[in-house]
Amino acid sequence: MSALLEVEDLAVSYGAVPAVEGVSLAIAAGEIRVILGANGAGKTTIIKSLLGLLRPRRGAIRFEGKTDLLRLKPHEIHRLGVAWVPEGRQLWNTLTVMDNLRLGGFGQKDDTRVERQIRLMLERFPRLGERQDQIAGSLSGGEQQMVAIARALISQPRLLLMDEPSLGLAPLVVRDVFQLVREINAAGIAVLMVEQNARQALKVADWAYLLATGRIVESGPAAEIAGKESVQVVFLGGHA
Amino acid sequence: MDLFLQQVANGLVIGSTYAVVAIGFALAFTVLRVINFAHPDIFMVGMFTGLVAATQYPVVGVGLVMLAGMLGAGAVGFVLERTVIAPLRGRDVLMTLIGTLGVAIMLQNGMALIAGPDPVAFPSLLPRRSIDIGPVALTLRQIANFAICLLLLALVSFYVRGTSYGRATRAIAERPDVAAAFGVNVGRICQFTILLASLMAGAAAVSVGMLYGSASAFVGLLYGLKAFICMLVAGNRYFEGVMVVAIAIGIIEALVTGYLSSSLRDAVAFFVMIGVLYYRPNGLFGSYSS
Ligand SMILES: Nc1ncnc2c1ncn2[C@@H]1O[C@H](COP(=O)(O)OP(=O)(O)OP(=O)(O)O)[C@@H](O)[C@H]1O
Numbered sequence: 001m002s003a004l005l006e007v008e009d010l011a012v013s014y015g016a017v018p019a020v021e022g023v024s025l026a027i028a029a030g031e032i033r034v035i036l037g038a039n040g041a042g043k044t045t046i047i048k049s050l051l052g053l054l055r056p057r058r059g060a061i062r063f064e065g066k067t068d069l070l071r072l073k074p075h076e077i078h079r080l081g082v083a084w085v086p087e088g089r090q091l092w093n094t095l096t097v098m099d100n101l102r103l104g105g106f107g108q109k110d111d112t113r114v115e116r117q118i119r120l121m122l123e124r125f126p127r128l129g130e131r132q133d134q135i136a137g138s139l140s141g142g143e144q145q146m147v148a149i150a151r152a153l154i155s156q157p158r159l160l161l162m163d164e165p166s167l168g169l170a171p172l173v174v175r176d177v178f179q180l181v182r183e184i185n186a187a188g189i190a191v192l193m194v195e196q197n198a199r200q201a202l203k204v205a206d207w208a209y210l211l212a213t214g215r216i217v218e219s220g221p222a223a224e225i226a227g228k229e230s231v232q233v234v235f236l237g238g239h240a
Numbered sequence: 241m242d243l244f245l246q247q248v249a250n251g252l253v254i255g256s257t258y259a260v261v262a263i264g265f266a267l268a269f270t271v272l273r274v275i276n277f278a279h280p281d282i283f284m285v286g287m288f289t290g291l292v293a294a295t296q297y298p299v300v301g302v303g304l305v306m307l308a309g310m311l312g313a314g315a316v317g318f319v320l321e322r323t324v325i326a327p328l329r330g331r332d333v334l335m336t337l338i339g340t341l342g343v344a345i346m347l348q349n350g351m352a353l354i355a356g357p358d359p360v361a362f363p364s365l366l367p368r369r370s371i372d373i374g375p376v377a378l379t380l381r382q383i384a385n386f387a388i389c390l391l392l393l394a395l396v397s398f399y400v401r402g403t404s405y406g407r408a409t410r411a412i413a414e415r416p417d418v419a420a421a422f423g424v425n426v427g428r429i430c431q432f433t434i435l436l437a438s439l440m441a442g443a444a445a446v447s448v449g450m451l452y453g454s455a456s457a458f459v460g461l462l463y464g465l466k467a468f469i470c471m472l473v474a475g476n477r478y479f480e481g482v483m484v485v486a487i488a489i490g491i492i493e494a495l496v497t498g499y500l501s502s503s504l505r506d507a508v509a510f511f512v513m514i515g516v517l518y519y520r521p522n523g524l525f526g527s528y529s530s
């Protein structure tokens with residue numbers, strides 16, 4: 001596998017408290033990979049480290065086999081083609097839907113391309129088109145998730161990092177979101193997702209990692225992982 | 241009724257000045273989460289660099305004196321950001337608060353050493369003339385001050401609402417991490433924000449110097465305090481809210497001066513603050529949670 005992103009022996013602490021310990025993973029262009037883990041397992045910590053928002057204690061993160069992401073600032077990592085759908089949406093709630101989308105294209109050289117991407121997104125999500133001048137904080141949870149996803153796609157990233165995209169959404173909307181993940185991937189974007197909704201995530205993913213208290217305890221093709229008892233262990237916190 | 245209108249007009253003039261200083265405070269606090277206690281003294285430095293330009297080169301005219309004020313204030317703001325704010329930003333707010341307070345004290349006393357502790361005359365660059373607008377009479381200097389401050393407020397409002405950098409600035413104010421992850425160079429915008437606030441303060445300072453015909457090393461104290469109160473009363477969510485509150489406080493002060501006593505004037509802002517924060521601790525227009 002020629003990796004788009006490669007993480008080696010990543011360790012991250014908050015002060016003296018370790019949150020992620022010796023995590024290695026990789027994703028190739030065109031793939032969907034998922035990291036499954038319970039609350040507090042360290043999923044968001046991994047994502048934020050990839051984005052340059054946290055300073056890991058140890059490890060290496062390489063993009064396209066060469067660029068060392070640990071040396072870059074978040075905005076420089078974004079420029080390489082890495083986009084983010086944060087946990088709990090994290091829209092700019094005081095800004096309009098349109099401003100949120102425009103900020104998704106901030107720093108892009110080609111303005112007409114950004115405008116075209118925004119138009120495409122508003123066509124793909126007609127509900128957002130109707131609400132483009134509304135303050136993002138006033139949208140429903142499902143609509144907000146659509147804005148968060150659309151915002152991340154404006155820059156036409158090569159790698160999309162999704163932090164629990166199904167969190168707090170109604171079952172029907174959850175199905176839409178996972179359908180959307182497939183669609184995004186079909187457009188040639190690699191998707192690295194962290195999730196607690198194992199059943200749905202394993203259906204769309206090619207490969208899965210199980211994360212428990214900051215360590216990867218299992219990894220393999222999603223279909224294989226789906227059949228494993230350890231999935232139950234991680235999510236129920238019980239014993240096999 | 242005439243007194244009322246006259247005092248409202250006087251209040252607009254002074255309130256617009258508070259608004260310019262307050263916006264500088266609010267930009268630093270909202271965007272950088274920094275309480276920049278040196279901001280009022282950046283204003284003061286702008287006043288003195290304007291004063292130097294006006295006395296050394298009497299023929300340069302109002303525009304160039306104002307430019308000198310902006311350059312002086314901008315230079316101090318730039319250095320302050322590089323040396324104190326940028327290294328301390330992102331840690332406890334107390335760090336930058338104490339750091340900028342230290343710079344404020346240095347600037348005040350440094351200027352008092354150079355220019356003396358007492359107020360000095362600021363050259364009157366505009367003719368002494370009074371203009372009647374209906375029942376209200378304003379001096380040319382008052383009108384100039386109001387026009388300059390209003391222009392500065394309009395410019396900053398346009399920047400924040402109408403440009404892509406301004407949009408990124410608001411994005412940082414609400415969620416700095418997300419802004420960074422979406423390609424915004426947060427450090428660069430923070431740097432520019434402090435510079436912008438300082439340039440505005442410099443322009444307003446020259447305008448105030450002309451208005452009162454005097455400059456003092458300690459002029460920042462009163463403006464700083466009132467501007468800070470304006471920000472607390474408005475909350476840090478909307479820059480325009482800070483402008484509105486500043487102008488309102490200016491008007492209330494002028495009315496108190498006109499109808500009650502000028503010795504009560506400087507207490508007005510405090511009464512407004514205590515009253516508003518009692519009922520709305522996040523300010524009239526709301527604040528971002530930090
Ligand atoms: N800012 C922080 N300061 C201190 N500890 C933190 C901080 N953020 C996270 N942690 C701790 O690090 C560990 C991993 O947190 P993280 O947010 O990565 O988990 P997660 O897998 O994303 O959980 P969730 O499913 O609840 O989002 C947890 O024990 C958490 O308490």
Ligand SMILES: [Mg+2]
Nearest residue numbers: 043044045087
């Ligand atoms: Mg999380």
